[in-house]
Amino acid sequence: MKCLFVSARSCAMLLDPEGDYYAREPRELLLNGASIGVEKRSVSSLFGLWPDTEYTLVSRLKDGTEEQMSFRTEKEVCTLDVRRFGAAGDGEHDDTPMLQAAILACPEGGRVLIPAGTYRTGPLFLKSHMTLELKKGTVLALKTEREAFPILPGVTRTTDEAGEYLLGSWEGNPLDCFAAALTGIGITDVRIIGEGVIDGCAQKGDWWIDPKRMRIAYRGRLLYLRDCSDVAVQGVTFRNSPSWNLHPTFSRNLSFLNVRVEAPAVSPNTDGFDPESCSGVRVLGTEFSVGDDCIAIKSGKIYMGSAYHVPCEHVEIAWCAMLDGHGGVTVGSEMSGGVRHVRVHHCYMRGNDRGLRIKTRRGRGKYAVIDDIRFENVRMEGVKTPLVVNCLYCCDPDGHTPYVQSREKQPVDDGTPTVGEICFEKVRATDCQGCAGYVLGLPERPVGHVILRDCDFAFARDARPMRPAMADSAEECCRSGLILYYVDRATLERVRMEGIEGQRLTAASVNTINDQQ
Amino acid sequence: MEYVMANEQYLKQMRAQFDLLDEDEQAAPENLYLYQPMRAEYDARFGGRKEHRAIATLFRRAREKLGDEGITDGYYMMALADTLERMDKQLYEHYRALEDLLLEAARKAVCSPGVQAQYALMKAVRLNLLDPEKYLPAVRAAFEKTRCTPGTADFYRLAQEEYRRSAL
Structure with a gap:
């Protein structure tokens, strides 16, 4: 148990670090000896506290196991x-x-x-x-x-x-x-x-x-x-x-x-949380159900990237629920200042089109560097395609032009973005539809390193074909394994797939593959 | 040319005429003024905004050809103001490129603007592209001293309308 936040009138506690949005088991909470109810979530908040006061919180499991901690509210x-x-x-x-x-x-x-x-x-x-x-x-x-x-x-x-x-x-x-x-x-x-x-x-x-x-x-x-x-x-x-x-x-x-x-599923552009060129962000125990991406980490388009190049970095997203919504956690497409050091862990995603969705394109600029994006201990249910990295994202007025969509090597210039290391570790995804993962880099600048470690992907029996990425050349797929195009290194360790049709791994223009089943 | 919502056919015809010019002709200030506002309007309304990058590139090329001394050219300044009025701001990097060129020209022209520059400067103030406190007094004063002549009647009329609007 850990205190995450204290104000004069409230506190937030981490009760089960190994749960996701929901704790592995519910627990009774006692505040200064009095029961205040049963909490099912991993992160819990208490309100109605008094300023500048010492409190003792006890968390009690069904088997009687207890944890206790004390905290003092702030002054007011x-x-x-x-x-x-x-x-x-x-x-x-x-x-x-x-x-x-x-x-x-x-x-x-x-x-x-x-x-x-x-x-x-x-x-x-x-x-x-x-x-x-x-x-x-x-x-x-x-x-x-x-x-x-x-x-x-x-x-x-x-x-x-x-x-x-x-x-x-x-x-x-x-x-x-x-x-x-x-x-x-x-x-x-x-x-x-x-x-x-x-x-x-x-x-x-x-x-x-x-x-x-x-x-x-x-x-x-x-x-x-x-x-x-x-x-x-x-x-x-x-x-x-x-x-x-x-x-x-x-x-x-x-x-x-x-x-x-919350926003209705059909509401336009109702992203849940869009930190843009921010540093030191924590999103803990938060629930999203919206009409667009649940979380979209951004850093502006080319003007902001070129003039200011302020990345969005040091972002922690944990013990959250992303329900519905296009992407569970998205990076981009406005990322011209860069996005780095993002850790998503112990989250629950349900019904999203894509779990981790990275989108960028030519023209985002030389400061548009995505690196060190990690998903750990994430549970996905009915997420159609758990991992998508799309460097040919067809957005903006010129999104369908050859400049953006070409799979021919283009000159590396001041408009070329970079995707570095992406890591999926202990991700469990059930009822998938399209493919386990779809990575489409740039031929002139491949994705640096894609790591999947101790992951399980299981597909729905009634899975329907879908385009895994919004790129003109992205082919429809259904119950497919991992698909990689233009990647420098791919590391797969203990990655299991159930219910796929066809190959476990489809790779083209991938320099090094380390696949330890 | 006053800004009216031209119909698609007219804009298409102007666009086709522009394509007949060679590169040097395209970058000439008079042709910038004649074609780029309409090109921007067509592109923003019907063309999917695919030409905004090319428009910005053309103005940068024109700037290079004009040199530091030529940026107060009346047609050039009018072309910038009228094109900015019609561009889609969401392609901000291209919009901003033209805005910066206009600001550069404005700083130089404000001391003694001709009637075309007067129009461009007052319009730019109205479009929130220039600081009214800094630019408007001098430009309005310059317009008040300007006489309408047969050769400048069209531009005088445009500047007069901007002068009237700037007083509101």
Whole structure:
């Protein structure tokens, strides 16, 4: 048992390091000797604690085995209840000014409390050194009229015209976008906690109608951070976002614990969590069920990559559930600043099109380097193709041109991306459909090293053919083994496949294969 | 040429005429102004945005041919402003390339802009490409001193409309 996070009013605990989203067995929790219920998940959160107080938590299994640990909650200066600022919480009244006033008035080390109720609101802007708590039964219901949303300008030139100030972002470019339900710009030391809900209400407005057309500005998110540090989000449910849900950019030391992200399966671009050019990110015990990729790790398109080349790195994703969604964990396709040192472990994925999905293409740039991406102890059920690396991803207007799609060796230039080492270890996948893995590198720059170690892939009896990767030349496959094109090294150790048709391994233009069955 | 939403047929015809020019002719400022805005509009609305890279490359080539002293050429500046108005910003690297060229030209032209540059600068301010506080006072003052002549009537009319809009 380990304490993952403590605030003045809450804590998050790791109960079963060897479970995935769910612990291997449920356990009773006792807080200061009193039972507080049975927890089935590996990561658990407690709310309703008192500041600056010592607590003892005991975790008790059915057989009586116990673990115990103590922790002390942080201090708190005071609590500002938004109702005292005039917020109605009746779902009708526009509570935006009242909620914003409470945030701006909050002293360092203070807490803004939103008690149970439905608060109709426009976008809110956070400030540093505060806690925002949404109690159980609280819903922040975002307005749907886009005219009520401030715009974050993409680029503002500095006064001396020598530089630029970036605020808004859309799909990897610095473009005007609407502010998020919660926006943080340059903030530090912030906690957003509680069992409440932030509801984008996108299904009630027109955000999801004709989504590719930009009207006034690009669609906002539910949480948008720009150049922030030491921000923790715990327990809150985010749902029905106009576009991506959680989008931190150029930020550091971020934690997301026991968060829940939901969007209908058919909602457009509702990625769950898109860290972009961030460093030091933990996503623990979080559940995703969305209409696009559950998690997509990014670092901008070519302009951002060339001008800033800030990678997204040191990302840990653990004890999470990725349910439905296109990709469980995706890297790219906007990755022009690079993505590296990503560890996904002890997660559960169900029903995704792809488990680990790496997508890039020519034109992402020389700083577009993906390296050290590791999946360990991941359980997949009904994930159609567990591993896909696609360096010919057919995105953007020129996505289907020969420049992007050609399987002929092209000159290595400033547009050529790099994929280094990818490792799958102790991955168990059942009810697969397409193939165990599909890796399509670039002939002029093959994928560096693909490692599969102690993995099991079992295919569904009623598996249907599918294209494993969104590349023009990607052939349909069904119940196929591992397919590798343009890879420098492949290492397979104790990789078992059940129910495949055809070869266990199909490899073309792979320099070295080490296959130890 | 005022910005109107031209129909697809017209844009296609302009595109076809452009293809008949050789490389040097394509990069000439007058031809940039004549063809690139329409080319950008056609590409953004009907062409799948496959030519934005080529448009940016052409303007870079034109810049190279003009040299440092030639970047205040009126047709060149008008071509930049009108093309930027029609490009798809989501191809940001190409959009930004033109924006940077326009900024470079604006810094040089603002001291004594001719009527074509006046139009381009006021339009660029309206499109949020230039700082209004820095550029608008000087350009408006320059326009107020400009006389309409038979040879510049079309450009004067365009600049006049931007002048009117900049006062709002």
